[in-house]
Amino acid sequence: MKLLRFVLRLALVLPLIVFGLFCVGAVYPFLRPTSRAWLNRTWSRALMAACGLRVVFKGEPRLTGPVLMVANHVSWIDIFVLNSARATSFVAKSEIRGWPVIGWLVAGAGTLFIERGQRHAVHAMGESMQVRFKQGDAVGLFPEGTTSEGFDLLPFHASLFEPARSAAVEIQPVALRFLRDGKRDGFAAFIGEESLVANLWRVMGTTGLSVEVVFLPVLPARHADGSLPTRLELSHQARDAILEVLT
Structure with missing residues (x-):
């Protein structure tokens, strides 16, 4: 049964991946930012559904600015769950760029890759984030x-x-709670x-997986x-807010 379920879901996922790669390579360059954002969000929702994952949004995400x-x-x-709410450029380790398919997709969607262990990497990433903020974009960060x-x-x-602190950009903590058959579970964790x-x-071969995306109150910029x-204050405030939801 697990094999059949996996094969059926794969049959849904593969056309989406092909379509996503086509959009990244041939369509995105000709779209306005608002159209790219809509396509990114819609495609991410379709991918999660095809994988058998139910996504439940709670709270009020900051959808503009x-x-x-x-x-x-x-x-x-x-990354795909959060993009289902708002098109977001994520900061990710450079190794992800080399992952088959997923790496190509997230790279084409505007992910910001950082070389871990390089002294100049944080400064360079900060400048890249500032550019996105000036464009009015959302940037996603996994600070763990x-x-x-x-x-x-x-x-x-x-x-x-x-980069967000110095530009007085709002910071929104988001808690991701994965469940299986309605109970908290680490089944989907990639560790x-x-x-x-x-x-x-494992993920595409099972049933009952869902994720609650809890958008918490925005941290004051000033x-x-x-x-x-x-930045330490902000990181502690964000961590405390997320931890309260997870525990």
Whole structure:
């Protein structure tokens, strides 16, 4: 039964992937930003449905203007789930660019890739994020720097909060809660040394998977006296808000 379910879902996913690659390579360059955003959002929703994942949105996402979306990180699924709400350019480790299919898709959709361990990388990434903010875009950040099972939070790296802080861009914490048959579960987590193929087999071969996307209140860009909070303050506030939902 699992094999049949996987094959049927794969039959839905493959045409979507082909269509997505075609759009990235041949259609996106000719579309206005609003049209690209709509296509990105619609395609992401279709992909999640084809994979058998039910996505439930809670709270009020910031749908217009520049914003830094800060979320916990569980799986490759996270990027597509969040793009289902608003087209978002994510900061991701450079290794993802080399992943078959998924890497090509997220690269074409405007993902910002960072070379981990390089001294200049954070500064260069900050400049790239600032460009996106000036364009009125949403930028997504997983400040844990790696994935987990989704029940708790690893410490946040605060350095990439700086581009939003210095530009007084609003920051919206987002909690991702994965469930299986209505109960919290780490079944979909993409962690450790597991291969992408193995994770796809597990996720697309099962039933009852869902993810709650909880958009939390936006963090104030300035204090009441008009001063800017520090990046550490912002990272702690975002982490505390997400942790309260996860635990």
